[in-house]
Amino acid sequence: MSGLVRCILSFSLIIFLVNTTFASERKFNLGQIATKEEVAGWDIDVRPDGLGAPIGSGTALLGEEIYTEGCAGCHGDFGEGADRWPPLVGGEGxxxxxxxxxxxxSYWPYASTIYDYIxxxxxxxxxxxxSYDETYEIVAYLLYMSDIIEEDFVLSNKNIGEIEMPNKDGFLLPDPRPxxxxxxxDPCMSNCQVSTKIIGKARDIDVTPEDDN
Amino acid sequence: MKKNKKNEVSNSKKINRRKLLIGASSIGAISLASKNLLSQEANPENLPPNLPEWTQYLGDGVDVNPYGMPSEFEGHVIRRNVEWLTASAESSVNFTPLQDLEGFVTPNGLCFERHHGGVAVINPQDFRLMINGLVDREMIFTLDDLKRFPQTNKFYFLECAANGGMEWKGSQLNGCQYTFGMVHNVQYTGVKLSDLLLETGLKDKAKWVLAEGSDSSGMTRSIPIEKILDDCIIAWAMNGEALRPEQGYPARLVVPGWEGNMWVKWIRRLEFGDKPYLTREETSKYTDLLTSGKARMFTWVMDAKSVITSPSPEKPILSKGVHQLRGLAWSGRGKIKRVDVSIDGGKNWKTAQLHSPILSKSLTRFTLPFEWNDEELLLQSRAIDETNYVQPTIGELQKIRGVNSIYHNNSIATWLVSKNGKVDNVRLG
Structure with missing residues (x-):
């Protein structure tokens, strides 16, 4: 191997090492680096293990008033739902x-998800x-109404990832389809053994908007 | 003198024409049945050997409609909703009028809408896409930044996982639009996420992405990184023009072949993490409850499906003789390989003609000529995709999943054609 080739090879190796050791290069030089403040303003999600939960706390005792004022109109005084708005409590079993x-x-597997969504x-x-505290208070009130925590339990960023929801084991993974x-x-193409008896007609159910044909 | 008289006649004709048009445009609000009857009526004055007024007189000039709209005689081709399904129009859905469409592309204004907090109105100057979490650099992109990346143009169907969800227990809604219309198919222009992420870099631990919308529902879904890097797109255009507001203007996520809820509209943020985020939409919603009381989670792919769009409950057969049966087929696992059609409720099948282009994860048009002579028919279509997956019957689905899973009903539907040509959504068993 000539000295020149050896030199190029070792130079390439150095570049390779640099590339894999340090963070990737920007390929197009488009976009701006986000500041911590910018990210903090938009990064509001809370994960089941509590990652992302903002500092704050609340109890069901405090949550009752804000729930009654701000939530009960649609979800009912006791989370039973109103009109077509969804119930939040009940349905166990x-x-x-x-x-x-x-x-x-009855269904939501993680308390963090309730916080995140509200x-x-x-x-x-x-x-x-x-506010963060108001959100913890409402979540605590919902959990209290579902008999998951006591009314004076202080729900906070420190323990929201540890709340055991009744249906936490109710979900199946992975997707078994097909x-x-x-x-x-290679499906049947002729003289297939299928029932062709009509057992129901949408027309008879009569919930289709506008007139039927 | 003679000419003046003729003008008077034509003026009265014009008034009549206007009256007729007013009548026609209000038809959409009346019944489908009367619409179909009226569409058959012709004015003898416009038929040979007579001279229609549009042949004699000037029509509108250019710029009457700077943004062109469909013919006023197509006023019945609209999205429709089922009001009793939801509590509020801002968190609701409407349906694509598949029965009135041809080919495989859905016109932008007819793509079904599904919102969870209404349509966000965003000045594109105020659009920002933030990428944070387990990346080498947390970054923010403007719309102009996105458009400077290498571009991709792809046709994909988008289907709501709840399409056909009202039909699990039995035939409930009597229309092609209401039972299959939560699907549309457009060409997206955008940047592949695998290109965009070259700019931010990814940490080795990054396994999941949280996609977040900027609408008032803050729509969020977790997506595995393999899918993100495979074929996901941040799109800003559909069918050659900017996204419609109701489809996520100015930019949305495209997740080919996977359930529509994941295609986050009005996208504002992608966060990379080592675990899924298990948001409201992927726990309390979009999970498939089985008879055991357990629910399947992360059921993302839309399995192969097909529908006969005509004849259908909205498209009765109006005359004896030859007709072209028309339909659409699609699969989230790839290309449609074959579509079979039965006119006797599934006893005997014929293979339909597929019309090109036949694209992966895109609607595919099929047709089959048939003769009708006042007899009763039970129409069905059955799609087979390139993985050899065969579209199932509702019985096959119910046996494994029960009737309470709401989502992912891709079963074969049956249209009953009666002796009078009317068509009904029916259940066989």
């Missing part, structure tokens, strides 16, 4: 029944208007 009722108490999207039409093992690309 209903998930395997004909009429499952999926509420924060803070980012509630009250409906006035998103991100609650779960229909039928004919794998």
């Amino acid at each position: 209903s998930l395997a029944s004909h009429d499952p009722e999926k509420t924060t108490g 803070y980012r999207a509630m009250p409906y039409g006035d998103a991100q208007s609650l 779960d229909i093992k039928n004919t794998q690309g």
Whole structure:
């Protein structure tokens, strides 16, 4: 190997080492580096393990008043729902029944998700208007109404990742689909044994907007 | 004198024409049935050997409609909703009128809408996309920045996971639009995330992305990084023009083949993390409850599906003789390989013609000619995708998933054509 080739090879090796050792290079030089303040303003999500939960706390005792004022109009005084707005409490033991009722108490697997959703999207039409403490208070009140915590339990960023929700083990992973093992690309084409008896007509249910044809 | 008289006649004709048009435009609000009957009526004065007024007189000049709209006679081709489904129009859905569309592209103004906090109105100058978390550099991009990256142009279908969700227990809504219309298919222009992320770099621990919208629902979904780097796009255009406001203007996430809820509109942030975020939309919603009371989670792919768009409940058969059965098929796992059609409720099948282009994760048009002579028919279509997955019957789905899973109903529908040509959504069993 000539000295020149050896020199180029070792030079390349150095570049390779530099590239893999340090952070990647910007390829297009587009966009701006985000400041910590910019990220902090928009990074509002809270993960099940509590990552991202802002410093704050609240109890159900404190949450009752703000819930009654700001939430009960749609969700009912006791989280039972109103009109077509969803109930937030109840439905325990209903998930395997004909009429499952999926509420924060019966279905939601993580308390963090309740916090995350209320803070980012509630009250409906006035998103991100609650303080951190107010949000903890409302979540605590909902958890209290579902008998998950006591009314004086202080819910906070330190323990929201540790609340055990009743349906935490209610979800199945991974996705088993395709779960229909039928004919794998070679379905019956003629004289197939199927029932062609009509057992229901949408027309008879009569919930379609406008007139039927 | 003679000419003046003729003008008088034409003026009265014009008034009549205007009256007719007013009538036509209000038809959409009346019933589908009367609309179909009226569409058959012709004015004998406009038929051979007579001279229609549009042949004799000047029409509108240019710029009457600086942004062109469909013919006023197409006023019935609109998105429709089912009011009783939801508590508020700002957190609701409407449906694409598939029965009135041709080809495989959905016109922008007819793409179904699904909002959780209404339509955000965003001046593109105020748009920012933040990328934070487990990246080498936390960054912010303007819309102009995004448009300077290498560009991609791809057709993809977007289907809501709840499309057909009202039909699990039985045939409930009597329309192609209401039972299959939560799907649309447009060409997206944007930047591939695999290109955009070259700018931020990724930490080795980054396994999940939280995509977050800037609307008042703050829509959030977790997406595994393999999918993000495979084919996801930040798109700013659909079918050659800027995204419509209701589709996420000025930019949205495109997640090809996966459920529409993940295609976060009005996107403002992508956060990279080592675990999923388990947001409201992927726990309390968009999870598929089974009879056991347990629910499947992270069921992202939209399985192969097809629908006969005509004949359909909105498109009765109006005359004997030859007709072209038309339909659409799609699969979140790739290309459509074949579509079979039955006119006897699934006993016998014929393979339909697929119309190019046949693209991966895109709607594909199929047609099949058939003769109708006042007999009863039970129409079905069955899609097979390139993985050899065969679109199932509702019975096959119910056996495994029960009737309470709401999402991912990709079963074969049955349209009953009665002897009078009317078409009904029916359930066989």
